[in-house]
Amino acid sequence: MTLSQLPLPFSLPNNETFDSFYVGDNQLLFDSLQTLLGKESFSVFYIWSTTVSGRTHLLHASSQNKLASYIPLKQYYHLVPEILQGLDNYDLVCLDDIDAIAGHRDWEEAIFDLFNRLTEKNITKLLITASAPPKQIPFILPDLVSRLSWGQVYQLKELSDDDKLKALQLRAQLSGFELSTEVGLFLLKRVNRDMRTLFSLLEKFEVATLAQQRKLTIPFIKNILDL
Known part of the structure; x- marks a missing residue:
């Protein structure tokens, strides 16, 4: 899917679906999100985590x-607040890493205005992620903190090492190859264990x-990663 709201075309990764998301201890969050997406009125869903956990x-x-x-608000320096205009008739608006624009009044005012427009139109679901709960982010506008707390606020819990292994095996299976437990554990011991890094690897x-028509083995991984 290419989203025309961004100055440059931005495509969503095909492999980041609900089927490829390993839930772990986040079943309540996962189920609540599914319920919200089935609604036809304005709703706010806020997901935070202190680590790269799948937001x-x-x-x-x-x-x-x-x-x-x-x-992706971490890239706000490539964007302009006016990008938030014209979203009133969308099914869904996703603001990723909203804490990145904290302290930037123009962005905070634009997001506050977006809340008001979406509330009045009562159509769009608003999904927001951050690295902390709304009240722990140093926003300039108190009213924005209030708006961010309107809906459901969930902490996305980090996966245990055992669950990270299962998440990797699920992603490998969906991609059409096998990741053995032995190889997975070796990987978890040797590289940065945040899920974004692991999935990229x-x-x-x-x-x-x-390319090489080989099974994924520990010697093969050592060769690829030059270990």
């Missing part, structure tokens, strides 16, 4: 097969196994 994955998954706008391994 963006959930936004990408939510945006599939919907009239959606996904805006998995994509690299997938390409390598296809």
Whole structure:
């Protein structure tokens, strides 16, 4: 899906779906998000976590097969607040990493205005992610903090090492190759264990196994990663 709201075309990754999201201890959050996406009125859903735990994955998954706008606010310096105009008739608006614009009055005012427009239109679901709860982010506008707290606020819990292994095996299976427990545990002990890094490596391994027609083994990983 290409989202025309961004100055440059932005495509959502095809492999970040609900089927490829390993829930772990986040079943309540996951089920509540599914329920919200089935509604036809304005709702706010706020997901926070202190680590890279899958927040963006959930936004990408939510945006599939919907009239959606996904805006990565960590890249706000490449964007302009006016990008938030014209979103009133969308099914879904996703604001990823809203804490990135804290302290930037023009962005805060634009998001506050977006809330008011979406509330009045009462059509769009608003999904928001951040690295902390609304009240712990140093926003300039107190009213924006209030708006961010209107809906459901959930902490996305980090996966245990065992669950990270299962998440990697699920992603590998969906990609059409096998990640053995032995290989998965080796990977978890040798690299940065945040899920974004691990999934990026998995994509690299997938390409390598296809190109060389080899199974994914520990010696093969050592060769790829030059360990």
